[in-house]
Amino acid sequence: MAVGTASLPPPTVYRPARSTPSGILPRNAAIKPLFVHGPSPTVRVILAAFLALGLIIADHRYHHLNAVRSVIEVAVYPLQYAANLPAQAFREMQNRLVGEAQLRLSNESLQHENLMLKGRLQQFESLRAENMRLRDLLGSSFDVGERVLIAEILTVDLAPSSQQVMINKGTNSGVFIGQPVLDAEAVMGQVIRANPFSSTVLLITDANHSLPVEVNRNGLRTIAAGKGPSQELELLYIPKNADIRENDLLVTSGMDERFPSGYPVARVKTVRQDPDNPFTTVIAKPTARLDRSREVLLVWSMDAKPSQSALAADTPAPAERP
Secondary structure, eight states: OOOOOOOOOOOOOOOOOOOOGGGOOOTTSOOOOSOOOSOOHHHHHHHHHHHHHHHHHHHHHSOTTHHHHHHHHHHHHHHHHHHHHHHHHHHHHHHHTOOHHHHHHHHHHHHHHHHHHHHHHHHHHHHHHHHHHHHHHHTOOOOOOEEEEEEEEEEEOOOTTOOEEEESOOGGGTOOTTOEEEOSSSEEEEEEEEOSSOEEEEETTSTTOEEEEEETTTOOEEEEEEOGGGOOEEEEEEETTOOOOTTOEEEEOOTTSSSOTTOEEEEEEEEEOOTTOSEEEEEEEESSOTTTOOEEEEEEEOOSOHHHHHHHTTSOOOOOOO
16 A cells, blocks of 8 residues: 655745844834934024124124124135236226327326426425424424325225225235225225225215314314215204305314315215204215225324324414415
8 A cells, every 4th residue: 555645834944034234224214312412493593593692782882803803804805805806907908908099198188287286286385385484483393294005995895874995905004993095086084994904994975984174265164974875975063154155175174183184075065054953954075086986095194293283273374365
């Protein structure tokens, strides 16, 4: 009798569970953090707002960030200089492409102007010598004249509420805070921040700037305050019976002992009487080319005793010659 083979179940194969290197779980495995590090986003925003407010107060009221700002401006100066290079190269190339005929006409015009200026200079030399003799008679002993340095405007602050420019001269060239700045026509402003290689100039039209001036025609003294974006000046506290007219030239009075006296500032544009205002409203237009000048003059006053120069401005002028 043949013995039949009974069917047996298939053998069970043991396969170990897959493991990842270094015990790293697969991507689809959910990881639940045990600890939450750091404050919540709301707390972070509140802390950042308080920190920003504190920095604003420290900078505006106590000027604690001036040193930091100065370091940043020194670091950014190479970038500003590099950004100005294309415009400077374009101007140089444009100057080289000027025609020979235009150069000839310009040369003739400059020669005529130079001859006229030399003639006026002879009169100024005579007047200065006479002025020195009169001051010697009054017992005033001081040096007259100014030392100047030419600087170039690098950037212009485009903010409507600010009238400032940056120049390419700094403390390494002897620039100091409060130094007067002029262009070829008149007073432009004064230095408010000086770094080793650049300086910031506050223009006379800025709302935060005021300048002692006098009417060149009759010596009437007043204060010229900037009006901001309008690029105009307003004369403060002018009595209604004051002798001031349109187109009167305003010059520096030297009473602040910062700006040398006698430099042109502006011309009177409008004179208006308002019944509700106890003073006369006078608006003046600066004679300096604030929006077009590329080069400026930094002025060092050579007065040995500034207080004496201020007092000398009060002395009566000699009678005019008939």
